[in-house]
Amino acid sequence: MQVLLIEDEPLIQKSLKRLMEKRGVDVTAVSSGKEAISIIANQDFDRIICDLMLQDTTGFDVIEESKKKYTREDIARKFVIITAYTSQQVHDKAAEYGCRVLGKPFADLNAALDIFTLKED
Amino acid sequence: MRFFCATKLDENLQKSHINVVVTESKPLKLAPGEYWLEFNQDIVLVSTEQNSFLIKSSNFSKWLDLNEPALIHSSNSANRLQKTIKRFVTTIVDAKLVGSVKNDALITFLGRDDARELERSWRSPHMLPRVVLNLKDFHDYETCQLFVHERGRAIAESWTCTNKKDISFSKTSTNNFNKIFSYIKKSKSKLFDQSQSMLSDVYVVGNFLAKEFSFQNHSALIFLSRNGFLPPGEDELKSFNSLATMISPFLDRLLTQEQAGEKLNQLMLLMETIPIPLQVLDNNEVLIFENIAFKTRDESIEYSTRNIELDSGYKLTLHEEKVHSFDIDHHRRVSLLGELLNTLQHELNNPLFGLNLGSLDMSSENKGEVADTFHDISHNSARCQTIIKNFSNLYSHSKSDSTIEIKDFVSEIFILTKSEIRGIKTSISFNGFNSIENFRFKTNPTTLSQVIFNLIINAGQAIKGQVQQDKMKLSDGLIRMDVTKLENSILFEITDNGPGLKDEFFKNAFKPFYTTKSQGTGLGLTISRGLLESIGSNLITKNNSEEAGAIFSFELPIPSNS
Numbered sequence: 033m034q035v036l037l038i039e040d041e042p043l044i045q046k047s048l049k050r051l052m053e054k055r056g057v058d059v060t061a062v063s064s065g066k067e068a069i070s071i072i073a074n075q076d077f078d079r080i081i082c083d084l085m086l087q088d089t090t091g092f093d094v095i096e097e098s099k100k101k102y103t104r105e106d107i108a109r110k111f112v113i114i115t116a117y118t119s120q121q122v123h124d125k126a127a128e129y130g131c132r133v134l135g136k137p138f139a140d141l142n143a144a145l146d147i148f149t150l151k152e153d
Numbered sequence: 154m155r156f157f158c159a160t161k162l163d164e165n166l167q168k169s170h171i172n173v174v175v176t177e178s179k180p181l182k183l184a185p186g187e188y189w190l191e192f193n194q195d196i197v198l199v200s201t202e203q204n205s206f207l208i209k210s211s212n213f214s215k216w217l218d219l220n221e222p223a224l225i226h227s228s229n230s231a232n233r234l235q236k237t238i239k240r241f242v243t244t245i246v247d248a249k250l251v252g253s254v255k256n257d258a259l260i261t262f263l264g265r266d267d268a269r270e271l272e273r274s275w276r277s278p279h280m281l282p283r284v285v286l287n288l289k290d291f292h293d294y295e296t297c298q299l300f301v302h303e304r305g306r307a308i309a310e311s312w313t314c315t316n317k318k319d320i321s322f323s324k325t326s327t328n329n330f331n332k333i334f335s336y337i338k339k340s341k342s343k344l345f346d347q348s349q350s351m352l353s354d355v356y357v358v359g360n361f362l363a364k365e366f367s368f369q370n371h372s373a374l375i376f377l378s379r380n381g382f383l384p385p386g387e388d389e390l391k392s393f394n395s396l397a398t399m400i401s402p403f404l405d406r407l408l409t410q411e412q413a414g415e416k417l418n419q420l421m422l423l424m425e426t427i428p429i430p431l432q433v434l435d436n437n438e439v440l441i442f443e444n445i446a447f448k449t450r451d452e453s454i455e456y457s458t459r460n461i462e463l464d465s466g467y468k469l470t471l472h473e474e475k476v477h478s479f480d481i482d483h484h485r486r487v488s489l490l491g492e493l494l495n496t497l498q499h500e501l502n503n504p505l506f507g508l509n510l511g512s513l514d515m516s517s518e519n520k521g522e523v524a525d526t527f528h529d530i531s532h533n534s535a536r537c538q539t540i541i542k543n544f545s546n547l548y549s550h551s552k553s554d555s556t557i558e559i560k561d562f563v564s565e566i567f568i569l570t571k572s573e574i575r576g577i578k579t580s581i582s583f584n585g586f587n588s589i590e591n592f593r594f595k596t597n598p599t600t601l602s603q604v605i606f607n608l609i610i611n612a613g614q615a616i617k618g619q620v621q622q623d624k625m626k627l628s629d630g631l632i633r634m635d636v637t638k639l640e641n642s643i644l645f646e647i648t649d650n651g652p653g654l655k656d657e658f659f660k661n662a663f664k665p666f667y668t669t670k671s672q673g674t675g676l677g678l679t680i681s682r683g684l685l686e687s688i689g690s691n692l693i694t695k696n697n698s699e700e701a702g703a704i705f706s707f708e709l710p711i712p713s714n715s
Contacts, residue, residue, distance in 0.1 A: 043511045136502060137505070
């Protein structure tokens, strides 16, 4: 399974990547929205975990860009937004795209890793 | 009837200066020194600006035939009339009958008993029907009804007496009243036979006498009937007309007085019940009125007074609760702090989360000492996140209610107080919670946490004060929190074993800026009480009768379906 992690906080990025790899998935990690958009265009991923607040752009912008490649159903299935700012607005916007939102810090790390690394039928 | 008016007398009452004007229409208002005379049969009604009274004068009926209006216009009789009236008015003045008690005139007209009766009725208009039926002249009449319509009202009122005793009250619409009024007014004879028309809400039966009155603020109608089928005779008609004439000015004055009285009553009631404490002082600064809000005001709050000058030197004093600027400052401080903490929380979340994840990852890669240490690092960074989150919530100033789990809630707040009460023992107990659901209820978490936080800090400072004075050891200090579930509320009690509360405390505790602490702001309890009031509770303070120290408690009402 191919996972893309878009997270600009170095320690979180490194740790999440390692924790996911321990579960047997391939993880590509990038730190900026620009890199993310480019890599999404060129590669296929089963899961895209995207932090909302990136240095150069927001997670929602990345999703918008990926509409060039993915259908709405794909987006809803593949993308998981992670963010420290879990306001109603964020939830509403995510609901527009149909994708999940996970608040940082994760209430249950294992449950979060399950969402990130398990293929859905 | 003919009406005559004598105009101004000069101060010396020189008879030669009396001017008499003969006119049919009564002036709307009499000026001082003006007299209005109305003749009827053998009574004369004399009206001045302030008074009206009756004089029985058999002399008048002799020289003037009131049924021959033509007579007036012949110069002879006019002159004669003028002279007579001059003489008459002089007599009145000489005899100082002007402004005299109307009793004498009344007695002359009606006889002592009837006069007294009539005068009593003249205090309240609605007694009139009964009084009329009890008069000698009208004692074989059965029904008397008085209608009154106050200008501008949607209804007219009526009082009917049918057995010389009981008065029954009824209302009718203004429309109906006006219909009856015009009907009566149009009639020349003032003799009515009810079979000729159906007047609703008129309770006289058969033939009846009626008269209409038009006053400045009211219209009135009086009905009188034997409830029989014999039409009234000439004499009876004359008697009735005399009566009508006689009562007219008094009825006017009484109705006006009653209207003013009503207004005054309503005004008094309004002043009594208005929720602003107020007092009225007369022009000698003597207190003449205090309303309910003033008598029941909370004396521990500060008030600022505002004076309003009334007519005639009276003064209305309003007492308004002082809104201290500190209330607003506190609010601002809390909001600012809330915003700062929120930002801090978000900024710290990422690195702390990173620490947590990183150390969890490393912990699983290692064994023994290294693994344990990484595990501890992870645990501590998670703890940091919780602390920053709780502090942020404490000052997030949310106005909305949410469901809280009381055990976690209280524990979290105690954690926040740790730095202030380090070294002091604490104990928390929960009583009366019979099921897990009981521990959850809806309230405003920000308000509740601020109050509990403040009370724990206070308890801690009381103990530390004793320690500083060498009166006790820090390790002997105990702050206890007891949370008890009652039927419809939850009781929170915070007990300390500090010095307890002095008498001075009970008087001044909730006054802003009162403090026993050398560095206290003196605002904590005032604010706490305000916060509790906003969530339907009330702060109770007392000394612990069993041991030394104080108990601060409050009860939170729980909505029955939570």
